[in-house]
Amino acid sequence: MNEKKILISNGSVICGNGKVFPKGWILIDGGKISRMGSSKPPSCGENTIVLDAQGHYVMPGFINAHTHLYSQLARGIPAGRMKSFGQVLKGLWWKLDRALTLEDVYVSATLGAVEAIKSGVTTVVDHHASYGAITGSLGAVSEAVSNLGVRASICFEISDRCGKGARDEAVAETGLYLESLKNHQASDPRFLLRGMVGLHASMTLSDETLEQALELMEIFGVGAHVHVAEGIEDVNATRKICGLSPAARLVRKGILNPNSLAIHCVHVDEEDIKLIKKAGCYAVHNPSSNLNNAVGVAPFLALCRGGVPVAIGTDGMSSGVACDIKLASVLHKPGALDAQAAWNEVEGAVRFVAPHMVSGMFGCSVGVLEKGAAADVIIVDDAPPTLLDGKNSWGHTIFGVLNARVRTTIIDGKIRMHDFQMADIDEISLSNAARKLSKRLWKRII
Incomplete structure (x- = not known):
């Protein structure tokens, strides 16, 4: 028909x-x-x-240039007092991703996809982690977003934080997923999924892991999706590892290239910005998450002035990106002592950078209304x-x-x-299933 x-x-x-x-x-x-x-x-x-x-x-x-769909089942979780970013990671997110099952992954991604559609987000760039259920997890996320017809780029957050065995399984899951996408793309020009090589952050990545990631990037012709200097912890740990900043290390290792996404970039300096610009990658600003985690305010205007293309994401705070766009439009005014600071830059992030980034992934015009563009x-x-x-x-x-x-x-x-x-989903049944799963999930965490 x-x-x-x-x-x-x-x-x-x-x-x-x-x-x-x-x-x-x-x-x-x-x-x-x-x-x-x-x-x-x-x-x-x-x-x-x-x-x-x-x-x-x-x-x-809208395009959400960085999110974590696996975070949906954490809404309202009594995680206890956490002050530093390191405590947030260890006390909440790393506990969560080690406790997730494949069913949790699927339902969480479905919830996130529904939220995206209801928020007017038609493309999500997802950074997934589920160290309690690695193998098959990218398939579960893909099935969830595909069932609802959301355009998406998906990756698994490779890290050494759970040991070599888990790292190897994450690398294998990434390779299998990227191979499957290649086959789907060849047979269906309207296939709505793409993949990247996901990495956590320099502070949890060994040189060996970075080499394995680079090999996958070269085999499949994709970029890396990696957190860069989100918290000062990443900077301090990386300097102890190799004497370099996270950005400098990732550029030197070939991880940041024109197809890559450098997420957050809160604690980058002028030299880092020059390196990121030279690498040709995108940066993604996540202002709500950065304030929520008390990691600081990214030098958004300095990145833009330095010629780095910056898009806007949510870091899992929501699938909808409207709140982060609005926040980015006012956050940088006081520091610049300029009531119109960031006006043009945020418009550029939304209307030009994110569409250019996603159009490159999908090989067609996305994020713009013009003849021949994706509808x-x-x-x-x-x-x-x-x-x-x-x-x-x-x-x-x-x-x-x-x-x-x-x-x-x-x-x-x-x-x-x-x-x-x-269309295509019973939201009441989904919410009921999510509540049952989250109750069991929280018991495994708390």
Whole structure:
């Protein structure tokens, strides 16, 4: 049966590339944007679903450039008093990932995918860890996000923290997963999953592990997804290991390259920024998580001034990225003593850097509304109360779109939520299953 076309009419269309159609329409066909324009939409046949946007904002779906879907079952867990970042890692997250089962992994990823869709996030870049269930875990995450049609890049967080045996199993899981993706991509040009070589952080990675990771990167032609200088602990431990900063070590070892993601970069200095820029990789700013873990504030503006392309993620605080975008837009103003500091840089992170990063992964235009681009589109439950044009659309995004609920989410030309109703899942049954699993999980941790 042929896939139905979708016509979105009567929308306040923000394309994400500087163009705006205040009274616009979009025609979707075969997972791509076929045509778009303003005023009167084209006539379509019976094989077309017509969505009236009712004047509401229509935009590209958001991209969460770094998250941890496995964190969903930790919501509300009584983890006890934790002050330092090291205590947070050892007292919560490393305990959690050692206690996860494959069923936990699947349900947690499903919860995260639902949250993404309801938040208007159409692409997630996930960094998975489950040292209690390594083999098969990437398949479980993939199955969960695929069932809901979310575009995703997935990896396993390779680390030496659980010993050589677990490290070797994580490396093997990564290799098997990347091989399976290669086969899927060859047979299905619209396949929505990609992979990377995941690494925890320099402080938990031996030289031998970095060499194994680099070998996988070279075999499969992918980059690394690695935390860089998130906490001062990473800096201090790495300097003890080799006398270098985390960024310098990872660049020297070839881990940071043009396909790689350097996550956080909170404790990087000017020399690190120069090295990251020279390596050609992306950085990902996660402001809510950094403040929540009391690790500091990343030098976002310095990274941007240094020519490093910076996207925005959540680090598992949420699958939705709106709160982090808003926070990033104001967080750096006091330090710069400039009320408009970071305005252009955050817009660039959302509209240009993240789409460029993900478009490179998928080999097509993602994160923009234009002819031929992937049909990842959201309709927001808000309409512009003032003039909307190409010059002020970012202001409408910051002060309007990010405060509103998402009404409809379309990914790869398929409606995944419409009028707030999710397709393809019983949310009540999912919540009931998650509560039962989390109760057992917490008993294994606490």
